[in-house]
Amino acid sequence: MKAYKTPVSTLVLIHTPDLQVLVMERADKAGFWQSVTGSVEGDEAPQQAAIREVLEETGLNALAYDFQDWHVSNVYEIYPHWQYRYAPGVTQNREHLFGLTLPSPMPVRLAPNEHVRYAWLDWREAASRVFSWTNVDALKRLGERHHLTL
Numbered sequence: 001m002k003a004y005k006t007p008v009s010t011l012v013l014i015h016t017p018d019l020q021v022l023v024m025e026r027a028d029k030a031g032f033w034q035s036v037t038g039s040v041e042g043d044e045a046p047q048q049a050a051i052r053e054v055l056e057e058t059g060l061n062a063l064a065y066d067f068q069d070w071h072v073s074n075v076y077e078i079y080p081h082w083q084y085r086y087a088p089g090v091t092q093n094r095e096h097l098f099g100l101t102l103p104s105p106m107p108v109r110l111a112p113n114e115h116v117r118y119a120w121l122d123w124r125e126a127a128s129r130v131f132s133w134t135n136v137d138a139l140k141r142l143g144e145r146h147h148l149t150l
Contacts, residue, residue, distance in 0.1 A: 024115035059109030
């Protein structure tokens, strides 16, 4: 029996105090840039999944820095090219938003099966590069938290 992904996930905006944001290009979809994302596994809470995903995708320990639950979630339609990962009939995913503030841009260790390269970009440039509307929404919220607009 195939193990399907849970349609509950996390998005973690990793950024610096001056709003440089880490974005990564997906290994399975050239040109698709994103923040740290990942599905909840087993009985994990979204916060636990976010901490695990940060470690898996960047090598960073989220709890060593300023990790925040933004208490925001978005529901989105699962992209057709990733639909096979979910049980038949599952078409939507709920994504919970978290922030992780680092003191400055840092080198990260990418998971090669997930991402091929990364960049630290100004939050506005990051918003123009990421592919998902929920990632753009998260970046807009980051700006709003600092009284800035896109």
